[in-house]
Amino acid sequence: MGKDLILVSPLTCLERLLALMVRPDFWGIVAGSLGRILAGFFLGLVLGILIAAATARWQFLYPLFSLPMNIIRATPVASFAILALLFLSGPGFSIFIAFLMVLPLVWSNVHEGLTHLDPQLLEMARVFRLPRSAVLKQIIFPSTLPYLLSAVRVGLGFCWKAGVAGEVIAIPANAIGTQLYNAKVYLETGDLFAWTAVIILLSMALEQCAVWLLDRGAKRLHLQKEGKGC
Template sequence: MSARRLAPPAPAVPARPQVTSSTSPHEPAAAVPQGALARRDEGRLRIASLVVFVLLWQLGASLADSRTLPDPLAVLARIGAETASLALPGHLAVTLGRVAVAFAAAMLVGALVGMAMGRWRKVDAFLDAWLVLGLNIPALVTIILCYVWFGLNDWAAIVAVAINKIPTVIVTVREGARAVDPRLLEVARAYRLGRRTTFLRVYLPQLVPYLMAAARSGLSLIWKIVLVVELLGRSEGVGFQLNVFFQFFDITGILAYTLVFAGVVLAAEGWVLRPLERLLGAWRA
C-alpha cells in the first residue's frame, strides 16, 4: 500500500447568484402579493368568459333568424338609439331606485330579525312558522295582494319586493348568528367591553360573510322581482318597457334593456359588493 496521505477534498464554493436585467445584486425583486395575483387571474377569467358568451351569441344569431335572435351588433345599436332618446336612462333610473329602496329595507329588517332568531331560542321558535310561510309563498301572490291592498303605486311595489326578499335574508343571517364563536364573546365580557363595542368589534365582524352572502343573493333576486312588479302594475321602468316590447315581439329591444340592466347589476357586484367584502373581511387575514 502507498504511504501517501490522501488530501482532504476541497470545500465546495457556493455558486454566485445570477443577476437578471430586472434585479440587481444589492436590491431583491419586489414580491407581488398573492391576493393581487389571484384577483388579476380572476379578472382575466371573467373577461374570457364574457368573450366566449359573445362568440356563442354571434354563432347562434348566424344560425337562427335575425328576428328570433338578433346579433350582438344589432343589440348594441339599439342600446345606443334608446340611450340617445333618453328612454333607456329614464326607465333604468326608475327601476334602480325601486331596487335600491327594496334592497335596503329587506337587508335591514331581515338582518335584525335573523340576528334575533339566531340569538334567542324562544324568538326563533315563535317566528319559525312565519319564516317557513314567507319562504314558500310565491312572489306573484305577494305582488298581487300588495297591489290590491295598497293600490297601483310605488310603495306597494317596493313592499311586495321587500316581503319576498326578507325571509331569505333572515335564514342566512340566522345561521350566521348561530355560528358566532361564544369564546370571543366571553373574552369581551372578561375585558368588560360595553355592549356597543362588543357588537361592533366582536359580534358583527363574524356576521360579515353571512351578510354579504345575503346581499349578493338579494341583489340577484330583487331585480328580477322588481321587473315582474313593474310588468304587472307600473307605467314606467324596465319591466314595463319589456312588456311593451313583448307585445310588439321586439326581441332586439328586450335584449337591449336586459343586457344594460344586467350590466349594471354586474358592475354593482364587481365594484361595490366584492371590494366591500374584502374590506370588511380583512381582519381574518
C-alpha cells in the same frame, strides 16, 4: 334565422342597446327602477338583520318568525305579485316585491351567523367587561360578515329580478319592466333583448359594488383592530 321578429342577432341587440342609451329618458328609466328596487332591498336588509338579532338573542322568538319566513321563501313570486296587486300599485309594488325577496334570505343567513359566534370570545368580552360597541365591532360583525356577504350577493340578484318582474305586472312610469312589457306588446324584439342586457349588466354591477363595499368595511375594521393591538 334571418327573422329579427323572432330572435335578433347579437349585433342587432348591441345596436338597439346603444340607441336606447342615447335616448334622453333612458337614464331616468334606469334610475327609477334602481331607486325602487334598492329601496326594497335595503328595507329587507335592515329588517332582516334586526329580526335575526332578536331571534338569536331570544330563542322563543325563533318559531314565531321561522314559519312566516319559510312561507315567504317558498311562495312563488307570481303569487305574491297577484296578491299584492289588490293592495298596491305603481312604484310601491316593485318595492314590496323586492323587499319580500330579500327579507327571509337576510334573516336566515344573519341568524345562522349570530348563533355560530365563538362562545370563548363572548366569554372573554364579558370577563374583561368590554363595551357593547366594542363587542359588536370586534367580534359580532367580523364573525357574521361572511353570512351577510352571502345573503347580499344572492339577495341582490333575487330582488332585482323579482322587482323588474313586478314592474312588468304593475307597469309604473319610468321603469325597466314597463319597457319590457311595451317591447312585448309592440313586438320590438330588439328592444326586449336590449333591455334584458341592461338588467343583466346592472345586476352584475350592483353585486360587485355591494361586495366591494362590504369587503372594504371589513378590511377597515381589521386594520383598526390591528392598530389597537399594536
